[in-house]
Amino acid sequence: xxxxxxxxxxxxxxxxxxxxxxxxxxxxxxxxxxxxxxxxxxxxxxxxxxxxxxxxxxxxxxxxxxxxxxxxxxxxxxxxxxxxxxxxxxxxxxxxxxxxxxxxxxxxxxxxxxxxxxxxxxxxxxxxxxxxxxxxxxxxxxxxxxxxxxxxxxxxxxxxxxxx
Amino acid sequence: xxxxxxxxxxxxxxxxxxxxxxxxxxxxxxxxxxxxxxxxxxxxxxxxxxxxxxxxxxxxxxxxxxxxxxxxxxxxxxxxxxxxxxxxxxxxxxxxxxxxxxxxxxxxxxxxxxxxxxxxxxxxxxxxxxxxxxxxxxxxxxxxxxxxxxxxxxxxxxxxxxxx
Amino acid sequence: xxxxxxxxxxxxxxxxxxxxxxxxxxxxxxxxxxxxxxxxxxxxxxxxxxxxxxxxxxxxxxxxxxxxxxxxxxxxxxxxxxxxxxxxxxxxxxxxxxxxxxxxxxxxxxxxxxxxxxxxxxxxxxxxxxxxxxxxxxxxxxxxxxxxxxxxxxxxxxxxxxxx
Amino acid sequence: xxxxxxxxxxxxxxxxxxxxxxxxxxxxxxxxxxxxxxxxxxxxxxxxxxxxxxxxxxxxxxxxxxxxxxxxxxxxxxxxxxxxxxxxxxxxxxxxxxxxxxxxxxxxxxxxxxxxxxxxxxxxxxxxxxxxxxxxxxxxxxxxxxxxxxxxxxxxxxxxxxxx
Numbered sequence: 001x002x003x004x005x006x007x008x009x010x011x012x013x014x015x016x017x018x019x020x021x022x023x024x025x026x027x028x029x030x031x032x033x034x035x036x037x038x039x040x041x042x043x044x045x046x047x048x049x050x051x052x053x054x055x056x057x058x059x060x061x062x063x064x065x066x067x068x069x070x071x072x073x074x075x076x077x078x079x080x081x082x083x084x085x086x087x088x089x090x091x092x093x094x095x096x097x098x099x100x101x102x103x104x105x106x107x108x109x110x111x112x113x114x115x116x117x118x119x120x121x122x123x124x125x126x127x128x129x130x131x132x133x134x135x136x137x138x139x140x141x142x143x144x145x146x147x148x149x150x151x152x153x154x155x156x157x158x159x160x161x162x163x164x
Numbered sequence: 165x166x167x168x169x170x171x172x173x174x175x176x177x178x179x180x181x182x183x184x185x186x187x188x189x190x191x192x193x194x195x196x197x198x199x200x201x202x203x204x205x206x207x208x209x210x211x212x213x214x215x216x217x218x219x220x221x222x223x224x225x226x227x228x229x230x231x232x233x234x235x236x237x238x239x240x241x242x243x244x245x246x247x248x249x250x251x252x253x254x255x256x257x258x259x260x261x262x263x264x265x266x267x268x269x270x271x272x273x274x275x276x277x278x279x280x281x282x283x284x285x286x287x288x289x290x291x292x293x294x295x296x297x298x299x300x301x302x303x304x305x306x307x308x309x310x311x312x313x314x315x316x317x318x319x320x321x322x323x324x325x326x327x328x
Numbered sequence: 329x330x331x332x333x334x335x336x337x338x339x340x341x342x343x344x345x346x347x348x349x350x351x352x353x354x355x356x357x358x359x360x361x362x363x364x365x366x367x368x369x370x371x372x373x374x375x376x377x378x379x380x381x382x383x384x385x386x387x388x389x390x391x392x393x394x395x396x397x398x399x400x401x402x403x404x405x406x407x408x409x410x411x412x413x414x415x416x417x418x419x420x421x422x423x424x425x426x427x428x429x430x431x432x433x434x435x436x437x438x439x440x441x442x443x444x445x446x447x448x449x450x451x452x453x454x455x456x457x458x459x460x461x462x463x464x465x466x467x468x469x470x471x472x473x474x475x476x477x478x479x480x481x482x483x484x485x486x487x488x489x490x491x492x
Numbered sequence: 493x494x495x496x497x498x499x500x501x502x503x504x505x506x507x508x509x510x511x512x513x514x515x516x517x518x519x520x521x522x523x524x525x526x527x528x529x530x531x532x533x534x535x536x537x538x539x540x541x542x543x544x545x546x547x548x549x550x551x552x553x554x555x556x557x558x559x560x561x562x563x564x565x566x567x568x569x570x571x572x573x574x575x576x577x578x579x580x581x582x583x584x585x586x587x588x589x590x591x592x593x594x595x596x597x598x599x600x601x602x603x604x605x606x607x608x609x610x611x612x613x614x615x616x617x618x619x620x621x622x623x624x625x626x627x628x629x630x631x632x633x634x635x636x637x638x639x640x641x642x643x644x645x646x647x648x649x650x651x652x653x654x655x656x
Contacts, residue, residue, distance in 0.1 A: 017437060041306040109347050114203060121204075130295075143290065158347040184648070367609050368612040368634055444531035448528060451613075451615045451635075452616060452618055455621075456623065
């Protein structure tokens with residue numbers, strides 16, 4: 001089985017509460033991903049870049065992500081990303097037609113507030129990746145799996161849906 | 165996408181603490197599975213049978229499970245099972261050569277004690293099932309995916325490993 | 329034993345994550361307090377007013393609080409309050425010299441993010457209140473107990489200290 | 493304020509899940525107490541002895557506990573104890589008429605399964621201890637405070653009640 005690379009770019013998935021600021025901030029070290037690996041009794045190959053909220057992500061950041069994605073030897077890559085602009089980053093990567101299998105995932109609720117949704121999104125993406133044979137950019141969120149064009153955020157409901 | 169049936173048979177996955185007994189007992193209603201669905205913002209088709217600890221499972225129970233597996237219309241079935249005898253149940257089901265895709269999963273730590281491993285096992289099984297094209301009996305545990313003959317419990321380490 | 333009234337005014341103690349807004353908001357129903365009572369296997373007399381973040385609290389709000397405190401028959405009152413202006417509300421109440429025993433408490437971390445600090449603050453205030461014989465306004469935070477003038481927030485450290 | 497000593501003797505409060513044994517075991521290091529201190533942003537003076545389930549506690553163990561209680565310089569002592577024989581240990585200590593203030597507390601649910609009840613019991617005992625002026629042996633459980641003869645376990649309900 002070929003190794004999967006997890007690239008963590010920040011997002012709600014990685015938010016933690018800062019008692020001094022009294023607010024949620026991005027944990028740029030992705031401790032949440034490491035804790036899932038540890039509790040799941042397995043190991044992930046993890047790379048942390050950007051470390052931003054979804055809404056703060058610029059095309060400069062996307063270029064950095066694209067650069068990492070193309071330069072790594074890994075052909076199977078899971079990207080943890082904020083949910084609000086996940087589709088923009090997906091399109092940005094899809095435009096380049098990289099010969100790799102890329103899954104975007106994230107969370108509506110920070111892992112540190114409730115670990116279930118974040119854990120389920122990441123681990124279901126890992127499960128889906130195992131048998132993925134076609135190159136492309138995919139989205140895996142809330143138990144939905146498919147091309148990034150099909151699985152989109154329904155902002156008013158606070159969850160992802162399958163586009164009809 | 166074809167619907168997946170989750171059959172919950174009990175096991176450590178479903179254990180809850182009973183303060184009056186002062187001990188862990190099986191929750192036969194699989195509230196854990198329902199809570200994962202609710203927090204993951206999706207729905208599972210769930211059936212509860214047997215409701216036993218892995219070590220208490222008899223061949224009579226396995227016959228009941230086999231009967232449910234063959235009679236349901238679902239062709240994709242995830243079975244939540246105790247880890248100690250997961251391989252025995254897998255062999256029992258594999259012997260019959262049912263034309264279905266069956267994944268066994270479970271947990272080393274009860275969901276109610278720490279939800280991460282149980283959630284990751286179940287949701288990674290759901291992800292793996294999406295693209296599974298060959299009929300057979302599979303095991304998905306601790307980030308490992310494959311035929312039930314390959315993914316086995318290493319009792320001394322308290323986790324599953326891939327058999328060489 | 330005389331009944332203790334808990335007045336919940338909002339504050340970090342009662343913050344919950346809103347996945348649609350992607351931010352923490354005040355739960356004006358103080359579900360956290362009810363959950364502590366339920367898990368602690370006891371009952372609290374609870375009143376919810378104001379429902380604000382500490383920094384948003386006005387003197388109009390303090391007047392409302394004072395009015396509730398003076399009008400209720402309870403002589404032992406615990407007020408759950410945001411930590412940043414807890415001392416201002418304490419002074420406001422102390423100025424009136426009410427013949428009651430009033431304890432202010434709260435949390436640096438929302439109960440829903442990690443229940444331990446919030447639970448410990450509230451339950452230690454309840455323990456302290458049992459034997460409190462002198463009327464006055466007290467602060468109970470982070471394992472410190474005393475007159476509201478003595479227990480104050482050290483903002484840079486994100487916790488309360490005893491003033492020397 | 494005089495320092496309070498916490499003596500942790502084991503009990504349900506300190507049980508943790510052992511995935512290899514598939515059962516709950518006593519954590520003799522009382523990590524739960526240390527975690528409460530850390531999250532509550534305060535420090536406890538902690539001593540670990542005996543490390544047993546309540547039902548396994550012998551009079552030999554109680555003699556050891558009595559010896560520690562009498563020999564320490566501390567006059568304010570909180571004992572974390574299993575709930576089933578808490579009253580027996582309380583009577584054992586009360587018979588000696590030590591000139592100290594001793595509070596017994598514990599938990600119906602292990603801290604590691606749900607931290608709220610254990611945290612509330614311990615921190616409310618700490619709050620109660622602050623103003624305790626009469627020497628004696630007390631029990632603090634489930635929001636009840638008083639002489640060890642008054643606060644007793646109602647086994648069928650799985651909680652403590654005040655004896656009439």
